[in-house]
Amino acid sequence: MNILFFASDYKIGLSTLLTDQLLALHRNGINVYPVAGEKNQEKGLEEQIIAQKIQLKRIHGLDDHKNFFRLVNDIKEIIQTEDIRLVHVQNNWQLAIIAVVKLKLYFLKKIKIIYTLHGFRHNSFIKSIMAQFIIGTALFLFADKVICMCQYLKKKFRFLSYKIIILPLGVADMFFQDKRPNTPKNGLQIIFPAQFRNGKNQDLIIKAFAKHIHENKDSESYMILPGNGPLWEDMKKLASALYLQDRISFPGLCSKRQTKELYLQSNIGIVSSNSETFGQSIVEPFVLGRCILTTAVGVAPDIIATGKNGFFFRNQDELTILFDKLYKDQSIIDKTGENNFLKGKMFQWDNIIQDYKKQILNN
Known part of the structure; x- marks a missing residue:
């Protein structure tokens, strides 16, 4: 199965943590196609990916939360060209893009969406409740599986328990x-x-x-x-x-x-x-x-x-x-x-x- 893997995040760009994860996916025999915005969280991340002969697709503006429908078309083209069947997203912006792509390809291709729940506004009680509602609704409607990294997160989104799997984040090999x-x-x-x-x-x-x-x-x-x-x-x-x-x-x-x-x-x-x-x-x-x-x-x-x-x-x-x-x-x-x-x-x-x-x- 070919996986489209979002390897960057808002304002961060290509993430150190997500680079470690996509390299591990590749190392374990999974066909992974990473996409990222133009920035890098640290120097040398792209070089690590290229060294493993993985083709990293840079998409202009992916992490800027602008030009939504252009990004939809860019991602849609990759999914069709690479015969992607599973997409792993890291935030709500990416989820929204893939949800629209999935609707556009509804009669042509079945796409499974995996969402890793990295965070929400949890230091403010009111913002936390609002974020849980908004994120939870989006995951209920569009995600096939939701990865929670610990029991704490699972409890916060217990109404999605039938979609949730517990998988921790890894630590860098070094x-x-x-x-x-x-x-x-x-x-x-x-x-x-x-x-x-x-x-x-x-x-x-x-x-x-x-x-x-x-x-x-x-x-x-x-x-x-x-x-x-x-x-x-x-x-x-x-x-x-x-x-x-x-x-x-x-x-x-x-x-x-x-x-x-x-x-x-x-x-x-x-x-x-x-x-x-x-x-x-x-x-x-x-x-x-x-x-x-x-x-x-x-x-x-x-x-x-x-x-x-x-x-x-x-x-x-x-x-x-x-x-x-x-x-x-x-x-x-x-x-x-x-x-x-x-x-x-x-x-x-x-x-x-x-x-x-x-x-x-x-x-």
Whole structure:
């Protein structure tokens, strides 16, 4: 079966994550025809695709949400030329385009639509409810299968349960190693890569970290907060106000390879978000064998067992208590991280694609 795979997203262009997925599809014997807008999230993505002799079709304006009917005709031509029977879309704009194409080809070709639910406006309650209704209605009308990355998402769209399959996102191959990478032994070495915006709550982590350091006279521990966003300067000022300018680094937006190197300097991956549709910042340190401290968001409740491979927290005070606990008994960091490393292959793309074949291609 030939699959048309949308490999880019709004304002991002060709996505690092989706490039990993389409390469895994190809590697596992699936005829995949990727389409993307003109931009790239990172350098070198197109070269990776070309190196595998995959023909990437660039479509002008695909990720700009303009010229809808021109895009419909462009996609329709590809579907007819390449005898596409299944289309995998990543957002509502792409779904709308394919829905119109499907209607135009209704009497000529049967097209199956797969939709991966990557996100919706979940930091605002009102916007979240509206988004669930709009997205849910579109999926009810046009999608044949809906991929949810964790149970959290499935519960949000339970009225579509008959269409939903659970498939996690994978982690880039560079994160997987035969032996667990060495773990720092000098106190708490913490990392949280994320956008600096409302709902990510870096301020909560910074304040909890400050309280822990001052109360325990901890001179070893360190925190890395990669990412950019509207609150980046505010968080730097907060760290300075709490006398942590030498204990927290803000390296800015990092590539996936750079982020991996920062994980290797850490022994604790932390996530303080109000909500996540999946949580790459949970699974990436998980795969590398780091202890996980997280709010109960995204995939975390599916994979974290308190005390065995990580811990949950709900607020600043609970996080401070966890910092104190792990600092006083750092063997817990190592033991929980080891348990994560042993389970990490569940997020290897090749393993996920085998489930993709069973649940999508063979049904």
